[in-house]
Amino acid sequence: MLTTKQKTLRAFWYPTVRLDDLASGPQPFRLMGEDIVLFLTPDGRPAALEDRCCHRTAKLSKGWCDGNLLVCGYHGWAFERDGTLARIPQFDPEAPFPKHRVKSFHAAARYGYLWVALEDPIAPIFEIPEDGAEGFRRIFQFYESWNTAPLRLMENSFDNAHFAFVHAGTFGDIKQPKPRVYEIEETGYGFKATTVVDILNPPPAHAVTGTTEPITTRSMVNHWYLPFARRMDMTYPSGIRHIIINVATPVEDGRIQLIQLLYRNDREEDCSTEKLIAWDATIVHEDRDILESTSPDAILDVRRRIEAHMPSDRPGLIMRRRLLELLQAHGEEEVTLDYGAAR
Ligand code: FES
Ligand SMILES: [Fe+2]
Structure with missing residues (x-):
């Protein structure tokens, strides 16, 4: 079974990178053949976006975080957690701001990892009762x-x-x-x-x-x-x-x-x-x-x-x-x- 060919498998949660490793900024990951970028907002909310800027296709994982936004390292376009384009430094402030976004995925912080589901998940992340429990x-x-x-x-x-x-x-x-x-x-x-x-x-x-x-x-x-x-x-x-x-x-x-x-x-x-x-x-x-x-x-x-x-x-x-x-x-x-x- 080739996992990338079975679309149902995209609708499950998978752990990707350690939350601790996201403290220094966005990180790339490849999940079921999709290149994604992972980051955390300053208050710890996780995000997963396609790792491709909608301007001139640079990898967003080469950028950095600025408050709640992920900034592309090529020309500074910046994106919200849900992929919405929020800032274009070069844009004419008089012109209406374009509605644009990059693809976003389900993201959750559990058990020290950032978990991602590429499609609406059909099962919850399984419970680990010992996680955080006294004595463990x-x-x-x-x-x-x-x-x-x-x-x-x-x-x-x-x-x-x-x-x-x-x-x-x-x-x-x-x-x-x-x-x-x-x-x-x-x-x-x-x-x-x-x-x-x-x-x-x-x-x-x-x-x-x-x-x-x-x-x-x-x-x-x-x-x-x-x-x-x-x-x-x-x-x-x-x-x-x-x-x-x-x-x-x-x-x-x-x-x-x-x-x-x-x-x-x-x-x-x-x-x-x-x-x-x-x-x-x-x-x-x-x-x-x-x-x-x-x-x-x-x-x-x-x-x-x-x-x-x-x-x-x-x-x-x-x-x-x-x-x-x-x-x-x-x-x-x-x-x-x-x-x-x-x-
Ligand atoms: S390619 Fe991302 S801002 Fe230009
Ligand atoms: Fe074994």
Whole structure:
């Protein structure tokens, strides 16, 4: 499925850049193949416009903010948050001011990121109850550009059969290639998947898991939010909660921005941010290496796959079916496939 070709996917919220990174001025981002510019007004209201000035086409992201306005760096035309042209420094003050605008998109500030929906959103941004909750801290773990498709990251996120192989160098146990299966409950937003996973617990992981036992377990209550977001909510026997939120923001076909947040119910002195990033970085980069080797787009065929016989691939099959149903429900007859043939 080529994400830029499926217009329904434009009607979802995606995180783009960190709000902190917008303090210094507008920033460019590419979302589903569209070049956009993001900025904040002085009182923190977010804005997303097409990154193209309506005068002589300069990129607005090369400009700067002036109060509530975004100023083009070429001739100083300035735009409101909704894209309305508000100022032309060279314009004859006697003449009626032209009504003109650049395209604007839905923008929201949540969880430390500026989220954008390119069309009227058909689903809200999912809730993260731990964000701002007492007893939980938020860690910005990863913000990386990967050469893979968002559905590849999602199906990998619920695929416990790769642990023994891809993560043999960290927590995976090569002697346990057959994982326990997820119990899946489909919901309006996607699904909820629960399971328990036994993991190796080498010394560098002790502070992460909160135990020195050589083997421990993760009780997982995970969620998939259509189309490309995942909540991985793990509880260790020590009582530590390790909640990973990741979103595969579709940048263009075959490229995503991996955005990963972590919430923990312990303190910095129990396990430092630095350590938490370093430990999960090893794991995440094991995933990256194998995902970038896959064909960048995932097919939505749900009938003829061998995986239908493997319970560990059920989550991925449900995702493909739900995406297909979603696209069809919104009148998309043509689903683009990496292998070319319609299925
Ligand atoms: S191109 Fe933007 S003001 Fe001229
Ligand atoms: Fe993995």
